[in-house]
Amino acid sequence: MSDKREEQNESGVATLERTKKKLKRPRMYRVVLHNDDYTPMDFVVRLLETVFHRSESEATRIMLHVHNHGSGVAGIYTHEIAETKVAQVHLLARKNDHPLMASMEPEDDGEDAE
Numbered sequence: 504m505s506d507k508r509e510e511q512n513e514s515g516v517a518t519l520e521r522t523k524k525k526l527k528r529p530r531m532y533r534v535v536l537h538n539d540d541y542t543p544m545d546f547v548v549r550l551l552e553t554v555f556h557r558s559e560s561e562a563t564r565i566m567l568h569v570h571n572h573g574s575g576v577a578g579i580y581t582h583e584i585a586e587t588k589v590a591q592v593h594l595l596a597r598k599n600d601h602p603l604m605a606s607m608e609p610e611d612d613g614e615d616a617e
């Protein structure tokens with residue numbers, strides 16, 4: 504981005520051409536599942552398998568973490584994908600009359616991270 508070339512076009516107007524592309528990694532978002540007293544455990548496990556592509560053992564581990572600690576991370580995605588996952592959780596849960604809640608929260612913006 505700092506690497507800019509100055510050129511003159513036919514009309515003698517100087518233009519700056521950007522030679523380095525912006526390639527910042529997108530900010531990532533944690534999709535968090537929240538515990539409640541009513542959503543069945545097996546429903547949460549199946550949802551983690553289908554919506555978050557977790558294996559059965561991963562899904563079970565995450566579900567139990569949420570059950571025991573109040574919340575837990577189902578997956579980490581770009582903003583648009585995370586929004587879609589949250590919406591899918593709520594749609595599936597409501598369709599099955601479960602109060603299951605999901606939310607999303609930004610990861611550290613990773614400005615200097617590898």
Ligand code: TYC
Binds near residue numbers: 547566569570603
């Ligand atoms: N606490 C629920 C139960 O005992 C199970 C559960 C786990 C609910 C995770 C929500 O995000 C959740 N049936």
